[in-house]
Amino acid sequence: MGEVLRPHAEQEYAEELARLAEVDERVRPPGWRLSPWAVTEYLMGGELADGTVITPKYVGPRRLMEVAVATLATDRALLLLGVPGTAKTWVSEHLAAAISGDSTLLVQGTAGTPEEAVRYGWNYARLLAEGPSPEALVESPVMRAMRLGSVARIEELTRIPSDVQDALITILSEKTLPVPELNTEVQAHRGFTVIATANDRDRGVNELSSALRRRFNTVVLPVPGSAEEEVEIVARRVAQLGRALELPEAATGLAEIRRVVTVFRELRAGLTEDGRTKVKTPSGPLSTAEAISVITGGIALAAHFGDGELRASDVAAGVRGAVVQDAVSDRVVWQEYVETVVRERPEWADFYRACREVPA
Known part of the structure; x- marks a missing residue:
């Protein structure tokens, strides 16, 4: 085989x-x-x-x-x-x-x-x-x-x-x-x-x-009930795909997986994890399968064009591509999310910079 x-x-x-x-x-x-x-x-x-x-x-x-x-x-x-x-x-x-x-x-x-x-x-x-x-x-x-x-x-x-x-x-x-x-x-x-x-x-x-x-x-079949459950699914499937595709060894970056899952879950729900900020929802489903695709693509970038460690810059373009399915309405949704949610999280400063560097 x-x-x-x-x-x-x-x-x-x-x-x-x-x-x-x-x-x-x-x-x-x-x-x-x-x-x-x-x-x-x-x-x-x-x-x-x-x-x-x-x-x-x-x-x-x-x-x-x-x-x-x-x-x-x-x-x-x-x-x-x-x-x-x-x-x-x-x-x-x-x-x-x-x-x-x-x-x-x-x-x-x-x-x-x-x-x-x-x-x-x-x-x-x-x-x-x-x-x-x-x-x-x-x-x-x-x-x-x-x-x-x-x-x-x-x-x-x-x-x-x-x-x-x-x-x-x-x-x-x-x-x-x-x-x-x-x-x-x-x-x-x-x-x-x-x-x-x-x-x-x-x-x-x-x-x-x-x-x-x-x-x-x-x-x-429901969407994963919790963020940790979805992170587990994504991490498991990414590992399986990496072996099947024979991607070069790269750190899986559990922190980046968790961040991508968080972004997708908040945009799906129209609400941030802490329940304090409402956000607009995009036209696409932002499914677990798309999160897997974003992370797999990020690992390929990190392995072939980086130092092998999955970073925010490796997933930012993939996240934006998954969110912005409609060039007009979804672009507004994404820009507002980046400026009102991502920007306000000090621990996401690297992700904010990476998102700003992705061509509009």
Whole structure:
């Protein structure tokens, strides 16, 4: 896997999954590689009786993961809902990896996603030459998951056109996918389920019909509850990305991570940490994922163009870029925050200077 930029979860954490499978003596639902307890342990992390350390994949309330896993152990599909950057895709990938050992059966939702991506399509060269036949059929990831008894993942469900969304209703309720052209159907094998993600901010784009929504149990993934929790998430993911990208050794700069997280949390909330100063909120979500990106970029700057220590000057431009998504309104938000909040914190003097040096 040395040449792969980002291994799939089941590849990167193969040893942890194998060790959990060895020690897992609890009841496993049909088609599952691990019990619900072991799947949750894989997500939340911990130490096994033999000393094996399972790294946390999700930092947040354990109960949310227990509810998500319990949903998948029933005949219900799972919808992970939340604002951008709340680890919906990350969680869905790791759930699929732990349950069925395959996180690659994925439909990426867009405004142009066709019905064939959910149901099936045709190899038109063979279709014209031979007519409808099993050999001319092109399976969607969902159909393949049904045949294999695996987890199918659907990203950004609410971005998919409504008529395409509704192709899921029969699949989720009847656990069958009719193929009328061949006078047959595909019946789901045990272990099949669907994990979908949707963005809170996409409400009104292509909202789910009531019939489809009833087929899902919804788990809302919140933004990190505390600054320390968010700092932990950012630091952990930055370290993982640094190893994957083989960035030169550089001090991770926990102080700078904490500062970036503080800036993002205050701008998201419209209020400073001490509750004394109201600030304007920008148009973007300023998610944890964006904080990770800012810090990773800062480490690359420090390693390649600095002395290897992450400083305010390495993250200032990235923070401004994340905040100023709208060239007019967000620029005002950022300038006011710098002058009314950053400037008034003596311990942030270096960050204030760095922000002032970033071209407007």
